[in-house]
Amino acid sequence: MLARVPRRTGQRLLRFDRRLGARLVAGTDEAGRGPLAGPLVVAGVLLDYGCLRDHRVRPLAFLNDSKQCTEPQREELFRAVVGCAERIAVRVISPREIDETGLHRSNLAGLRAMLHALSPPAEACLVDGFRLGPTAPPHQAVVRDRYMRRAAALYPAYGFHSHVGYITPGHSAVVRERGPSEIHRRSFQALCYQNVA
Numbered sequence: 001m002l003a004r005v006p007r008r009t010g011q012r013l014l015r016f017d018r019r020l021g022a023r024l025v026a027g028t029d030e031a032g033r034g035p036l037a038g039p040l041v042v043a044g045v046l047l048d049y050g051c052l053r054d055h056r057v058r059p060l061a062f063l064n065d066s067k068q069c070t071e072p073q074r075e076e077l078f079r080a081v082v083g084c085a086e087r088i089a090v091r092v093i094s095p096r097e098i099d100e101t102g103l104h105r106s107n108l109a110g111l112r113a114m115l116h117a118l119s120p121p122a123e124a125c126l127v128d129g130f131r132l133g134p135t136a137p138p139h140q141a142v143v144r145d146r147y148m149r150r151a152a153a154l155y156p157a158y159g160f161h162s163h164v165g166y167i168t169p170g171h172s173a174v175v176r177e178r179g180p181s182e183i184h185r186r187s188f189q190a191l192c193y194q195n196v197a
Contacts, residue, residue, distance in 0.1 A: 010063035044114030
């Protein structure tokens with residue numbers, strides 16, 4: 001089943017982790033930011049690179065964005081991650097909590113909670129695209145953040161350096177005032193687009 005998925009993405013992720021020079025690496029991400037219904041689920045995984053050997057780590061070479069995998073591939077990758085992980089933490093954030101706290105704040109709080117659950121013993125913590133603020137364990141936001149920091153220099157009025165493109169009250173206010181930039185997703189059904197031509 002996994003043989004049909006390109007190996008390059010997962011291998012690249014594993015090489016990135018190993019270059020950190022840490023034995024215990026934690027990573028956290030979320031699912032469910034975009035849907036209209038259902039919870040937001042945040043999870044964290046701790047890998048011990050001192051214990052991972054070829055037969056245990058080989059399935060992780062197929063890691064990829066879940067939206068680019070079939071359902072059977074996602075299930076197989078889930079089993080591979082569970083089999084390789086030193087520790088796993090999961091938090092389900094209810095629709096009610098999202099409505100009360102806000103999606104972005106709920107997401108950041110969940111991601112922070114995952115890193116706290118894994119650190120210590122984690123020596124390095126990775127988050128996909130977010131800076132979680134000073135109350136989180138020391139962490140590194142990867143991949144998307146670098147692009148958005150460059151975009152902040154090209155479009156300084158939008159504040160991409162702080163919210164990295166996600167919907168925040170300040171970001172929405174600037175879009176309502178100035179209109180979207182060239183890198184805004186026009187198909188996204190955001191309230192701040194309602195009065196934009």
